[in-house]
Each structure stands twice: as C-alpha cells, then as structure tokens.
Amino acid sequence: MLFSPEPKERREDLFDRDEELRSFQRFLEVGGPICLILGLRRTGKSSLLKVGLRLSNLPHVVLDLRVLEEKARVSYGDFIRVLNEAFNKLLSERKALAKHLIDFLKVVDGVEVSGLRVYFKWGKRERLSLASFFERVNDFAESCGFKVVLAFDEAQELAMLRGVRFDALLAYAYDNLRNLKIVLTGSKVGLLYKFLKIEDPSSPLFGRALWKIELSYFNEELSKAFLKTGLAQASIAYSEDEVEEVVKAFNGVPGWLSSYGYSRLQGIPHRDALKAEKEKASLLLAHELNNFLKLRPAAKDRYVEIIRALALGAKKWSEIKGYAEAKLGEAIPPKNFTELLNKLVDSGFVVKEDGGYRLADPLLAEAAKKIKL
Ligand SMILES: Nc1ncnc2c1ncn2[C@@H]1O[C@H](COP(=O)(O)OP(=O)(O)OP(=O)(O)O)[C@@H](O)[C@H]1O
Ligand SMILES: [Mg+2]
Structure with missing residues (x-):
C-alpha cells in the first residue's frame, strides 16, 4: 500500500x-x-x-x-x-x-x-x-x-x-x-x-x-501521480480539483501526502482529511520546532521571529533581519543574526537558495503561529 x-x-x-x-x-x-x-x-x-x-x-x-x-x-x-x-x-x-x-x-x-x-x-x-x-x-x-x-x-x-x-x-x-x-x-x-x-x-x-x-520533495507532477496512484490502488474516487488542492497544501512533502492518503483509506472524505492532516502536520512541526527551541532558550524569540518573517515571504537576509528586529524591538548584531539563520538551515527548518532563504516546509508558517513566546 x-x-x-x-x-x-x-x-x-x-x-x-x-x-x-x-x-x-x-x-x-x-x-x-x-x-x-x-x-x-x-x-x-x-x-x-x-x-x-x-x-x-x-x-x-x-x-x-x-x-x-x-x-x-x-x-x-x-x-x-x-x-x-x-x-x-x-x-x-x-x-x-x-x-x-x-x-x-x-x-x-x-x-x-x-x-x-x-x-x-x-x-x-x-x-x-x-x-x-x-x-x-x-x-x-x-x-x-x-x-x-x-x-x-x-x-x-x-x-x-x-x-x-x-x-x-x-x-x-x-x-x-x-x-x-x-x-x-x-x-x-x-x-x-x-x-x-x-x-x-x-x-x-x-x-x-x-x-x-x-532525496528531495516530490515535484508537482510526481505529487499528483503519487496521490492518484495511491487513491486508485485503494479504489477511492477522486476529482482533479481535490488532488490539486492536496498537492498545493502539502508542497510535495511525501510524508504529508502519504498521511492524507492514509486518512482517505480510513474512509474520511477529502475535505475533512485535508483539514485534519494539515492541522496534524503543523502540530508536529510545532513540536519539532519547540524541541529545537528548548535547547536554545536564550535566542528563542529571535528564532521564532525569523521563521515568522520567512512565513510572510521575506527572503533576503536584510529583509528577514529588519522584520525580526522590528518585532523584537531590538537590534541583532549581524554576525549573531547570520549564526541564527545558519542554525535553522543546519537543522533543516530553513533552506538557503538563490542568495536568499525560505522555509523548508511551508507548513512551518502555521507551526510558528502555535509557538508561545
Ligand atoms: N516514495 C514514497 N512512497 C510511498 N510512501 C512514502 C514515500 N516516501 C515517503 N513515504 C511515506 O512518508 C512517510 C515518511 O517517510 P519516511 O519515514 O521514510 O521518511 P524520512 O525521510 O525517514 O522521515 P523522517 O525525517 O521523519 O525520519 C512514511 O509514512 C512513508 O511511508
Ligand atoms: Mg526517517
């Protein structure tokens, strides 16, 4: 299966x-x-x-x-x-x-x-x-x-x-x-x-x-093929729109796509499965993020504001820094700020690409909302 x-x-x-x-x-x-x-x-x-x-x-x-x-x-x-x-x-x-x-x-x-x-x-x-x-x-x-x-x-x-x-x-x-x-x-x-x-x-x-x-995430085409093949294998009827919606929500992460599929296997209708699995995914991500933050309590709010900046679409080093500083009401020395960003990259929460940064998993945006400062 x-x-x-x-x-x-x-x-x-x-x-x-x-x-x-x-x-x-x-x-x-x-x-x-x-x-x-x-x-x-x-x-x-x-x-x-x-x-x-x-x-x-x-x-x-x-x-x-x-x-x-x-x-x-x-x-x-x-x-x-x-x-x-x-x-x-x-x-x-x-x-x-x-x-x-x-x-x-x-x-x-x-x-x-x-x-x-x-x-x-x-x-x-x-x-x-x-x-x-x-x-x-x-x-x-x-x-x-x-x-x-x-x-x-x-x-x-x-x-x-x-x-x-x-x-x-x-x-x-x-x-x-x-x-x-x-x-x-x-x-x-x-x-x-x-x-x-x-x-x-x-x-x-x-x-x-x-x-x-x-191993990378599935691209859009593979994500669709994965869902369709799995749904057909279990004789579950689906529409193109539903598949598109799931692909968009989970951005090619094989584990999330698979969890959605597993809900459908249990007879849960598309809309409920999508909602519940998205919520579960962001809770799990929040838990992982919390584990990371627990070991770094002194910089916790800085990390969270960096993730929130990325969630809002900031990509460039200076943009992210500007957002975090405005939220925190304090300046972050450039060297410290780069170290914080690099820690997030090393730990797989953030990806560095094209001279900028983005969240590794877009659902981290939801997860960051659940973190209490
Ligand atoms: N290519 C695939 N085909 C079918 N299911 C997959 C595929 N890749 C991942 N999955 C499913 O996605 C989930 C995550 O997969 P797996 O645990 O192998 O990934 P992982 O990279 O080891 O994850 P983690 O980083 O959490 O350890 C599992 O439920 C697995 O069955
Ligand atoms: Mg594993």
Whole structure:
C-alpha cells in the first residue's frame, strides 16, 4: 500500500525513487565503506534505506536514532540501548546466522549472551567497546563471505553523545573493516556534516570519498501521480480539483501526502482529511520546532521571529533581519543574526537558495503561529 503510515519496506509500496534506489543498491553491491542518505524530514529516507536493505538481503543492523532527538546530552547507555535493540532484531530476523554471529561477539568485553539474544553493558565497571564490536562484526562478515550493513538512521543525533569519537571510529572502519558497509541518514544535513567534520581538514574523515544519495520533495507532477496512484490502488474516487488542492497544501512533502492518503483509506472524505492532516502536520512541526527551541532558550524569540518573517515571504537576509528586529524591538548584531539563520538551515527548518532563504516546509508558517513566546 502506497499510503501506509510507517516507513516502507517493500519495493511495491515505495512510490518512484527509482534512481535513488538504484544508487543505494549500487552502493551496497560495489560502493565503498560509507553511504550518506540525505534529505529534509519526511522525504522518505528511512523508507529508501529499508527497501534497499531488504532487496539486498544483506544482514543489517538499523539504529533508529530519532529517539535521541534534541536531547541536551546523550549518554553512552542511551546509545548502547539503541544499538542493543537493533542488534537483537537482526538476531531474531536471521536465526540461521544468529549462533555464528553470537560466537564472534561473545568474546568482546561487555557482551553477555542469553540464548539467542545479547546484552551490551554500558556501566562504568564494564562497557561494550564499540571498536571491538565493529571489528568482530567485520570478522563475522568476512567468515561468511558477505557484507554486513550498519545503518545509523538520523546519525546527527549522535552529536550529543559524550565520550565516543564517532568520526574516528568511522574513519577506522573506513580504512580497516572491509566487510562492513555503513549507512548514515540525516534530515539535518548541516548538523550531520558538522558532526562528522567531513569538511574539516584536521578531522579523521576528511577527504574520504562518501557515497551520497539525496532525496528531495516530490515535484508537482510526481505529487499528483503519487496521490492518484495511491487513491486508485485503494479504489477511492477522486476529482482533479481535490488532488490539486492536496498537492498545493502539502508542497510535495511525501510524508504529508502519504498521511492524507492514509486518512482517505480510513474512509474520511477529502475535505475533512485535508483539514485534519494539515492541522496534524503543523502540530508536529510545532513540536519539532519547540524541541529545537528548548535547547536554545536564550535566542528563542529571535528564532521564532525569523521563521515568522520567512512565513510572510521575506527572503533576503536584510529583509528577514529588519522584520525580526522590528518585532523584537531590538537590534541583532549581524554576525549573531547570520549564526541564527545558519542554525535553522543546519537543522533543516530553513533552506538557503538563490542568495536568499525560505522555509523548508511551508507548513512551518502555521507551526510558528502555535509557538508561545
Ligand atoms: N516514495 C514514497 N512512497 C510511498 N510512501 C512514502 C514515500 N516516501 C515517503 N513515504 C511515506 O512518508 C512517510 C515518511 O517517510 P519516511 O519515514 O521514510 O521518511 P524520512 O525521510 O525517514 O522521515 P523522517 O525525517 O521523519 O525520519 C512514511 O509514512 C512513508 O511511508
Ligand atoms: Mg526517517
């Protein structure tokens, strides 16, 4: 079903994305050690990852790091729990390999085995060493003659993880662990780049070739085709006007289009579905924006006024600044103002284009109205 609400896993449920999927499959077959899947929120990164992995049939561990989103601090335990859960999922899904894989892991410090499950320790006295974990999974893959994929979904959320040099670990894996394939997805592309320090010459990952796949929103034509195909698949009657209205409201964001479709599957008429899904989308965006603002309380009202300026159509740096200053009744030093804008860009709320700025998702305009100052 094209309109099911969870990230897709099967090719037939994923609309279009032929080129991106082909690229991901090529990476899994012949690519180097690390792949980045980049795109704003709700573009279908997790879906592309899952569909591609399933088609490849390679054993894979997928860490859903979204659960760590916007935490001011991520402890080693927080991360290890996510890794542990993802790893046990692999063990339960690939029973034929589980025993062999456990044999490789049980010698690693901080690993306890119980039946066909493992427990990773993260306490002060005894903790899993990530480097040893990577090495043993690599050795396991080598012994089997295939690659194992470690996927970090929303990898930038690890930026708040204390005590682990993740960039150094990735560089080590890149150079030495030939049987691992590492996939990093990110909806906050700027933050992901900063976290990996890819552009920093003093960083361990600098200069490494990374396989990159970028997912964008659907254009108007694809949005229409997506809706029509999904509605027809569920035998739901629609008019051209309705489809146009939905496309206009959701601006090509695959996740919102899919949510609207899911409402229609439940028998909700067009007008009610559109209204309810728009409201839900802006509430979710307001929640995400609030999470971002919670970590930056001192500049909260500045951020909100910047978003409101963009919502009103301001595009140029000076226009946005002028609006925000008028609303706040104070001057913002130019350097600070640029930093604020860049933070919003790095976090995927704002897009920089043609020398100006715009909201990444136009529904953020509605979301910004819901933020209390
Ligand atoms: N090409 C597509 N075909 C069908 N459904 C899609 C497609 N792309 C996205 N979706 C749907 O949109 C929603 C968001 O997709 P997904 O979770 O894969 O995106 P994402 O980029 O990982 O989002 P997030 O940034 O929130 O993690 C899901 O309900 C998914 O099923
Ligand atoms: Mg995702």
